[in-house]
Amino acid sequence: MFDSAAYRRALGRFATGVAVVTATAQDGQAIGLTISSFNSVSLDPPLILFSLAKSARSITAMQGAEGFAINILGADQRELSDQFARALCDKWATVEHVIGLVRAPLLAAAIAHFECAPWAQYDGGDHLIFVARVLGFADANGQPLVFFQGAYRTLAEDVRPPQWPLPIHY
Ligand SMILES: Cc1cc2nc3c(=O)[nH]c(=O)nc-3n(C[C@H](O)[C@H](O)[C@H](O)COP(=O)(O)O)c2cc1C
Numbered sequence: 227m228f229d230s231a232a233y234r235r236a237l238g239r240f241a242t243g244v245a246v247v248t249a250t251a252q253d254g255q256a257i258g259l260t261i262s263s264f265n266s267v268s269l270d271p272p273l274i275l276f277s278l279a280k281s282a283r284s285i286t287a288m289q290g291a292e293g294f295a296i297n298i299l300g301a302d303q304r305e306l307s308d309q310f311a312r313a314l315c316d317k318w319a320t321v322e323h324v325i326g327l328v329r330a331p332l333l334a335a336a337i338a339h340f341e342c343a344p345w346a347q348y349d350g351g352d353h354l355i356f357v358a359r360v361l362g363f364a365d366a367n368g369q370p371l372v373f374f375q376g377a378y379r380t381l382a383e384d385v386r387p388p389q390w391p392l393p394i395h396y
Contacts, residue, residue, distance in 0.1 A: 246259065250330060260307045273359055274296065275356060275358070279353055293344065295330035295342070297338075299370070303335065341361050344359075363395055
Protein backbone atom coordinates (compact mmCIF):
# COMPACT_ATOMS: atom_id res chain seq x y z
CA MET A 227 0.00 0.00 0.00
CA PHE A 228 2.16 2.89 1.31
CA ASP A 229 5.86 3.05 1.90
CA SER A 230 5.42 2.22 5.58
CA ALA A 231 8.54 4.04 6.81
CA ALA A 232 7.46 7.22 4.98
CA TYR A 233 3.90 6.78 6.29
CA ARG A 234 5.08 6.51 9.89
CA ARG A 235 7.37 9.50 9.42
CA ALA A 236 4.45 11.58 8.10
CA LEU A 237 2.21 10.49 11.00
CA GLY A 238 5.02 11.44 13.38
CA ARG A 239 4.68 15.08 12.28
CA PHE A 240 1.58 15.20 14.47
CA ALA A 241 2.81 15.99 17.99
CA THR A 242 0.87 14.41 20.84
CA GLY A 243 0.97 14.20 24.57
CA VAL A 244 1.70 10.90 26.31
CA ALA A 245 -0.70 9.12 28.67
CA VAL A 246 -0.94 5.83 30.51
CA VAL A 247 -4.35 4.18 30.30
CA THR A 248 -4.99 2.00 33.34
CA ALA A 249 -7.66 -0.40 34.55
CA THR A 250 -8.13 -3.31 36.92
CA ALA A 251 -8.73 -6.60 35.14
CA GLN A 252 -11.55 -8.86 36.25
CA ASP A 253 -8.95 -11.11 37.94
CA GLY A 254 -7.87 -8.12 40.06
CA GLN A 255 -4.60 -7.42 38.22
CA ALA A 256 -3.62 -3.84 37.49
CA ILE A 257 -3.20 -3.05 33.78
CA GLY A 258 -1.43 -0.08 32.22
CA LEU A 259 -0.31 0.85 28.72
CA THR A 260 1.41 3.95 27.41
CA ILE A 261 -0.68 5.64 24.72
CA SER A 262 -0.51 8.65 22.45
CA SER A 263 -3.89 7.88 20.87
CA PHE A 264 -5.91 9.75 23.51
CA ASN A 265 -8.30 12.48 22.40
CA SER A 266 -11.51 14.12 23.47
CA VAL A 267 -14.62 13.29 21.43
CA SER A 268 -17.70 14.90 22.94
CA LEU A 269 -18.26 17.53 25.62
CA ASP A 270 -21.92 16.66 26.27
CA PRO A 271 -21.86 13.85 27.19
CA PRO A 272 -18.15 14.00 28.08
CA LEU A 273 -16.57 11.29 25.92
CA ILE A 274 -12.92 10.52 25.20
CA LEU A 275 -11.26 7.92 22.97
CA PHE A 276 -8.07 5.93 22.70
CA SER A 277 -7.02 3.05 20.50
CA LEU A 278 -5.12 -0.08 21.48
CA ALA A 279 -3.33 -2.60 19.30
CA LYS A 280 -5.20 -5.89 19.08
CA SER A 281 -1.81 -7.50 19.67
CA ALA A 282 -1.38 -5.81 23.08
CA ARG A 283 -1.04 -8.32 25.90
CA SER A 284 -3.66 -6.45 27.94
CA ILE A 285 -6.26 -6.12 25.18
CA THR A 286 -8.72 -8.74 26.47
CA ALA A 287 -8.50 -7.42 30.02
CA MET A 288 -9.10 -3.87 28.77
CA GLN A 289 -12.15 -5.02 26.80
CA GLY A 290 -13.68 -6.47 29.96
CA ALA A 291 -12.65 -3.72 32.39
CA GLU A 292 -15.20 -1.93 34.58
CA GLY A 293 -13.60 1.40 33.67
CA PHE A 294 -10.39 3.15 32.71
CA ALA A 295 -8.22 6.00 33.90
CA ILE A 296 -6.28 8.14 31.47
CA ASN A 297 -3.19 9.51 33.23
CA ILE A 298 -1.54 12.40 31.37
CA LEU A 299 2.21 12.29 31.90
CA GLY A 300 4.39 15.22 32.84
CA ALA A 301 7.68 16.16 31.21
CA ASP A 302 9.75 14.33 33.83
CA GLN A 303 7.93 11.01 33.40
CA ARG A 304 9.77 9.52 30.40
CA GLU A 305 10.84 6.52 32.48
CA LEU A 306 7.24 5.84 33.49
CA SER A 307 6.20 6.10 29.85
CA ASP A 308 8.89 3.57 28.85
CA GLN A 309 7.94 1.28 31.72
CA PHE A 310 4.29 1.13 30.62
CA ALA A 311 5.29 0.69 26.97
CA ARG A 312 7.20 -2.52 27.70
CA ALA A 313 5.39 -5.82 27.32
CA LEU A 314 6.10 -8.74 29.64
CA CYS A 315 7.43 -6.98 32.71
CA ASP A 316 6.06 -6.02 36.07
CA LYS A 317 4.92 -2.56 35.12
CA TRP A 318 3.64 -1.77 38.62
CA ALA A 319 6.76 -2.31 40.73
CA THR A 320 7.66 1.04 42.29
CA VAL A 321 4.76 2.93 40.66
CA GLU A 322 3.03 5.17 43.19
CA HIS A 323 -0.74 5.11 42.63
CA VAL A 324 -4.16 5.04 44.26
CA ILE A 325 -7.23 3.11 43.08
CA GLY A 326 -10.03 5.33 41.83
CA LEU A 327 -13.79 5.23 41.31
CA VAL A 328 -13.88 2.56 38.56
CA ARG A 329 -11.02 0.57 40.16
CA ALA A 330 -8.53 2.07 37.70
CA PRO A 331 -5.13 3.08 39.15
CA LEU A 332 -4.44 6.84 39.26
CA LEU A 333 -0.73 7.50 38.88
CA ALA A 334 0.85 9.95 41.31
CA ALA A 335 2.45 12.95 39.62
CA ALA A 336 0.34 12.68 36.47
CA ILE A 337 -0.51 16.25 35.43
CA ALA A 338 -4.14 15.24 34.82
CA HIS A 339 -6.29 12.16 35.02
CA PHE A 340 -9.71 11.20 33.68
CA GLU A 341 -11.72 8.37 35.23
CA CYS A 342 -14.05 6.82 32.68
CA ALA A 343 -16.74 4.20 32.18
CA PRO A 344 -16.77 2.14 28.95
CA TRP A 345 -19.10 3.64 26.30
CA ALA A 346 -18.33 1.82 23.02
CA GLN A 347 -15.67 -0.23 21.28
CA TYR A 348 -15.10 -0.15 17.54
CA ASP A 349 -12.98 -2.16 15.18
CA GLY A 350 -10.08 -0.09 13.87
CA GLY A 351 -8.08 -2.44 11.66
CA ASP A 352 -5.18 -3.76 13.72
CA HIS A 353 -6.38 -1.60 16.67
CA LEU A 354 -9.55 -1.41 18.77
CA ILE A 355 -11.02 2.04 19.36
CA PHE A 356 -12.32 2.56 22.89
CA VAL A 357 -14.78 5.37 23.58
CA ALA A 358 -15.35 6.08 27.26
CA ARG A 359 -17.49 8.44 29.32
CA VAL A 360 -15.64 10.69 31.75
CA LEU A 361 -16.98 10.37 35.31
CA GLY A 362 -14.33 12.41 37.09
CA PHE A 363 -11.15 14.28 36.34
CA ALA A 364 -8.38 16.28 37.95
CA ASP A 365 -5.58 18.42 36.64
CA ALA A 366 -2.65 20.45 37.85
CA ASN A 367 -0.08 22.79 36.42
CA GLY A 368 2.96 21.09 34.97
CA GLN A 369 4.93 20.63 31.79
CA PRO A 370 3.47 17.86 29.62
CA LEU A 371 5.52 15.08 28.11
CA VAL A 372 5.33 15.46 24.33
CA PHE A 373 5.88 12.77 21.67
CA PHE A 374 7.01 13.99 18.26
CA GLN A 375 8.85 12.27 15.42
CA GLY A 376 9.31 9.12 17.47
CA ALA A 377 10.98 10.90 20.39
CA TYR A 378 10.03 12.51 23.70
CA ARG A 379 10.11 16.30 23.77
CA THR A 380 9.18 19.02 26.19
CA LEU A 381 7.63 22.42 25.61
CA ALA A 382 9.94 25.39 25.65
CA GLU A 383 7.63 27.34 27.94
CA ASP A 384 7.98 27.06 31.66
CA VAL A 385 4.90 26.11 33.67
CA ARG A 386 4.52 25.43 37.37
CA PRO A 387 5.17 21.86 38.63
CA PRO A 388 2.15 19.64 39.50
CA GLN A 389 0.94 19.11 43.05
CA TRP A 390 -0.18 15.73 44.39
CA PRO A 391 -2.86 14.74 45.32
CA LEU A 392 -4.86 16.35 42.53
CA PRO A 393 -8.31 17.70 43.51
CA ILE A 394 -10.81 15.39 41.77
CA HIS A 395 -14.00 16.78 40.17
CA TYR A 396 -16.86 14.24 40.17
C1 LIG B 1 4.86 7.25 23.29
C2 LIG B 1 4.15 5.94 23.08
C3 LIG B 1 2.84 5.94 22.63
C4 LIG B 1 2.14 4.73 22.43
N1 LIG B 1 0.83 4.77 22.01
C5 LIG B 1 0.14 3.61 21.87
C6 LIG B 1 -1.24 3.65 21.53
O1 LIG B 1 -1.84 4.71 21.36
N2 LIG B 1 -1.89 2.44 21.39
C7 LIG B 1 -1.24 1.25 21.58
O2 LIG B 1 -1.87 0.19 21.45
N3 LIG B 1 0.07 1.19 21.94
C8 LIG B 1 0.77 2.35 22.10
N4 LIG B 1 2.09 2.31 22.47
C9 LIG B 1 2.72 1.00 22.69
C10 LIG B 1 2.27 0.33 24.01
O3 LIG B 1 2.50 1.17 25.12
C11 LIG B 1 3.05 -0.99 24.20
O4 LIG B 1 2.84 -1.82 23.10
C12 LIG B 1 2.67 -1.72 25.50
O5 LIG B 1 3.76 -2.52 25.88
C13 LIG B 1 1.50 -2.64 25.37
O6 LIG B 1 1.34 -3.26 26.65
P1 LIG B 1 0.88 -4.76 26.84
O7 LIG B 1 1.37 -5.54 25.66
O8 LIG B 1 1.52 -5.18 28.14
O9 LIG B 1 -0.61 -4.76 26.93
C14 LIG B 1 2.80 3.50 22.68
C15 LIG B 1 4.12 3.51 23.14
C16 LIG B 1 4.79 4.71 23.35
C17 LIG B 1 6.21 4.70 23.87
